[in-house]
Amino acid sequence: MKRIIVFIVMILMSQIVVSQIVINEIDCDTPGVDSMEFVELKSDTSNFPLDGYVLVFFNGSTNTTTGQGRSYLALDLDGYVTDINGLLLIGSNSVSPLPQYLIPENTIQNGADAVAIYQADDLDFETPTLAYVDETLINVLLYQTNDSDGSELVTIFSDFDSGIQIINEGAAQNTNSIQRNNDGTYFTGTPTPRQLNDGSGVVLNGIAITINQNQYNEGEIFDITFTTEQNVSSTLNFDIVLDFGTFNTSDFTGNTSLTIPSGQNTTSTTITLVDDVFDEGDEVLKISYVSLPSEYLILNSNLQIRVVDNDFTMASFGTPLNPTFGTVTSSQPSGYYNSLDGLSGSTLKQALQDIIANPAVVRAQTYADIIDILKEADQNPANSNQVWLVYLEEGRAKLDFQTTSDNTGKWNREHTFPRSLAGYNDIDNDNIADGKDIFWTTKADSLRHGNSDGHALRAADGPENSIRSNQHYGQYTGPSGNAGSFYGDVARSVLYMEIRYNGLQIVNGFPSIMGQMGDLTTLLNWHRNDPPDDFEMNRNNVVYTWQFNRNPFIDQPDLVEYIWGNMVGEVWNQSLSVKEDNDLKVQIYPNPSHSDVFIKGLKNEALIEVFSMDGKKIKSINNFENNSIKLNLTTGMYFLKIESENKSTIKKIVII
Structure with a gap:
């Protein structure tokens, strides 16, 4: 009899634990690029550990491979704890207040989809895994954005003992979220992340970071200001970090341990960016809190500032708008194209x-x-x-x-x-x-x-x-x-x-x-x-x-x-019958040409000599304007020997 009583107590305790976490709010579609989407979970008790739980998102589209009730995202909740109001917010860094669980922007899909809590592991839902109902399913919400699909999700979750609800958030780009009433039903309204939906609960003192601009050059100085929504009731000491990627403490000077005195609501620090002599490339510093007492709500964090490196280098050659020719040599291996010779x-x-x-x-x-x-x-x-x-x-x-x-x-x-x-x-x-x-x-x-x-x-x-x-x-x-x-x-x-x-x-x-x-x-x-x-x-x-x-x-x-062009069917050979001297770096276009050609790369006067394929000199040209040459040649292939600045080169040209 004692064993039976203990067994019954264990079942009741298990049911109590299982019932402690629900989907409290979801915003699956936001105006713009969907950067403000979030999901909020709620536990019946505050500071509830979420070890052993997984939040799974299911695709309700008609796609037979990725949709029809298959998972597209599974978030392992091990190590996360709800706050003093029993809330855990999941969203991107763009959401305010800052979510405790950060995911990339535009991760949560619009409806018709579903989100569910299981007592399981995220590896149990490697994408795409078909949704299912068993004793590990704790809570599920089906949501839409004026969608007509999602019928497979309804069928799958219809066996859930606690029942299912299908809530429409509204048309695309809407400003609503879907929120849970205390009786377990849902409604749509203005989003309330990190707040209880009925307005009750402990009001946390929010703290925000302010910067004047998001880009500075090496050597510049800027301020970071921290402001709380209400005056602090006791002295608030906190630390920040600016490290991110290759940007570290060697790249700046300034105080990163700050204090807001009791009865006040703001403090600031002045940061000086080190102007070094290294070409590290442009970098990004990220302003983040090390830690804050639990009674404070982080309104924003991970603010990024571009640090522009003034030690960039310039190549020896020009941009496509101001091209140069011949400065960069082909790195092709010797004989790379030799197998083409004599072919057509x-x-x-x-x-x-x-x-x-x-x-x-x-x-x-x-x-x-x-x-x-x-x-x-x-x-x-x-x-x-x-x-x-x-x-x-x-x-x-x-x-x-x-x-x-x-x-x-x-x-x-x-x-x-x-x-x-x-x-x-x-x-x-x-x-x-x-x-x-x-x-x-x-x-x-x-x-x-x-x-x-x-x-x-x-x-x-x-x-x-x-x-x-x-x-x-x-x-x-x-x-x-x-x-x-x-x-x-x-x-x-x-x-x-x-x-x-x-x-x-x-x-x-x-x-x-x-x-x-x-x-x-x-x-x-x-x-x-x-x-x-x-x-x-x-x-x-x-x-x-x-x-x-x-x-x-x-x-x-x-x-x-x-x-593809005017020499189709002709035999290709790399070697020219007139030896090329590439000291003079120029380009000729158009090639083939009907008559006139232009020369890119000439900076001074030049002498142009025209040779036939058998090496016979046909004409010399030394007076031309705007690097334009009137050749007046009959159809065929020719060589142009171009001399300028005591340098010369030979170019092949086709007249059509």
């Missing part, structure tokens, strides 16, 4: 693919690795702390990489051959940046690796990238007033993709067939009129260190004509 047509094209898609040599990196590749390959020659934006034609801080749905002022990865046109997307482990030495073996048929090919991805302004979307080149010509400094770059990028991957093709017009992209005529003109410069050669060299292949149309731009 489809044989030449295949031989080129055999080089740049050789599975015994070429490596494929992840889509996450591309971020690091672009920070190096697309580094702004005028400022080593920035990337160069391909369409906007300007630099942007490397730190401003887009990490949320908000792309304003951010840069991201632009596929020159759009995903939706090519048919590739993220693959397993594509979100892991594992560095140069971890890679996939890849070949010409590995189209999936086109998603993360550094030769076909560029740093781009977020909004401009969205505007370009999946338009063909020719449909898209860049933002209004652009200088076209990227035309040749993107042309050579997508032409490379056709050779590198089977299943891709550059065609005339604006096709709607998967794997095809246009417009070939436009891209050929862009290639001819914007020849490869030092910026493009440098990025070719950088990508080569990761992928062990090169874009041949940067190293050997004339190859374009032999595959």
